[in-house]
Amino acid sequence: MRLAVLVLEDEPDVREALERDLEPLAKHVRVEPAEDAADARAVIREIAADHDLLAVVLADHRLPGTTGVDFLVELANQPETAHVATVLVTGQADHQDTIRAVNQGGLDYYLAKPWAPEELRSVVRTTLTDVVEQRRLDPLPHLAALDAVRAMELVRRRSE
Numbered sequence: 650m651r652l653a654v655l656v657l658e659d660e661p662d663v664r665e666a667l668e669r670d671l672e673p674l675a676k677h678v679r680v681e682p683a684e685d686a687a688d689a690r691a692v693i694r695e696i697a698a699d700h701d702l703l704a705v706v707l708a709d710h711r712l713p714g715t716t717g718v719d720f721l722v723e724l725a726n727q728p729e730t731a732h733v734a735t736v737l738v739t740g741q742a743d744h745q746d747t748i749r750a751v752n753q754g755g756l757d758y759y760l761a762k763p764w765a766p767e768e769l770r771s772v773v774r775t776t777l778t779d780v781v782e783q784r785r786l787d788p789l790p791h792l793a794a795l796d797a798v799r800a801m802e803l804v805r806r807r808s809e
Contacts, residue, residue: 651701652777652791653679657689657708657717658738663762667707667738670766674773677794678704686715686723693730703733704780705773707760710739721756732784734776736760738769771796778803 654671658664664682671680679701683689689706696703706724708717715723717737724730740762757779758772778796781788781803788795788803 651679652704652780652794653681653696653701654705654707654773654777655681655683655689655692655703657683657686657706657712657720659684659709659712663709667769670769671773674770674794677791678777685713686720689720697729702784703730705734705736705776707736707738707773710737732780734780736772736776738762738764
């Protein structure tokens with residue numbers, strides 16, 4: 650089983666930039682792009698069919714059709730995706746949208762565009778580690794993509 654990161658962004662250049670910035674992690678986790686909510690739902694079904702685990706969703710707010718916040722709230726309210734860590738990567742969400750994402754969607758992080766590549770990778774490592782810890786997964790197969798300090802603590806705790 651591989652951990653998966655879904656990149657939900659409708660602008661091709663921005664989506665490609667996110668994927669490029671996640672390339673160092675893509676050797677160890679599955680990074681899947683989607684351009685809108687319908688596409689994202691299809692990708693989630695594909696991840697599940699492959700017996701991988703959707704762990705993190707990076708979502709823009711302004712999307713065609715359903716907004717990123719609406720999509721994150723939808724994920725939080727479905728038992729099969731309630732565990733997913735969520736990150737809003739946007740420069741467009743207003744205060745009310747952000748509050749709704751936190752209160753109704755359990756938003757884990759908010760990254761403003763333009764993001765710093767190292768900050769993006771750090772947030773993804775942190776949220777992947779959160780999911781591994783909360784789901785009580787063995788961290789060893791995912792070690793290279795996790796927050797190193799916390800992952801080693803998880804390994805130590807598992808061996809006690």
